[in-house]
Amino acid sequence: MLAVGIDVGGTKVLGVRLERVGGRVRVAERIHLPVARGHADSSDGVAAQVADVAAVLSVDTPGIPIGVGLAGFVGTDGVAARSPNVPQVVGVDLGAALHERLGVRPLVDNDANCVATAALALRTPRVSDLVAVTFGTGIGGGLVAGGELLRGSRGFAGEPGHMVVVRDGIPCVCGQSGCWERYASGARLSELATEAFAGGRVAGPDADRSGRSIGSRSARPGELLVEAARAGDAGALEVLAEFSGWLAVGLSNLVNLLDPELLVIGGGLSSALDVLSEPLTGHLASNPTISDRVPPLEAAPMAEASGAVGAALMAMRGAGTDPRPDPTARPGQ
């Protein structure tokens, strides 16, 4: 048993229990729930939900390190000062809540910092300069330079989702207009997919042109669009090519700012890299300022569990255990 990690995002809470088996870091157990919408301090609020998940995952190992990743501007005190996409976590002292309930003070950090930590610890060969970007309800960032996370003076560094890419553009939940996440998040892809299906640009969500099902009715529009692209739908491929251009705008800025060796893609969009990589790399390569040094794009290790795994690894480091326990460690399932 190594640690428990919990990732609190815009729509879901994902908790994992990490183990080391034969030199590999492995997710031994996971819990996946819709994020609580209740008031922060209430019994159905996020703090209670995170404490419940932590209690279940650590039940036979009291005192095990616990890490929590939150989507938002998480300060060095482990409290989210702002969270445009998960407002119910703002001001919540999860450290105090879990300490009271479980007797363990968790490490609380930004969720994309957790993804960056997972990539830093688990990727082989190792890299010391990487940018992790999570594309989900919003866009988060974890910036690693010289092997260390860039945190800024208050812990808020690495929020590329709110870089303005269009002055007076689409209004964002943060209060600005034209933020990158309004053009390139997973939520934006779902909006574009809904428009494409409604306008007939892509065959409807229930059937492609030959009448075959391209996905269940419950799948989100963005996922259905990606499935249609995989099936070769020209309209879907066109939508993804345009969308990739918006992904490239922000990623190009980050490459120019930080000169990373690697771009790690987390969040829901990471599962669509098979169809996004080619148009995205094309857009990046057409940028004259970075055309000769476009970093490789990789999905975050351990897919959607990456943030929770990274939170657990951070908690191990906070507890004095090196999150790189074995130089031959590989991510397992």
Ligand SMILES: [Zn+2]
């Ligand atoms: Zn914004």
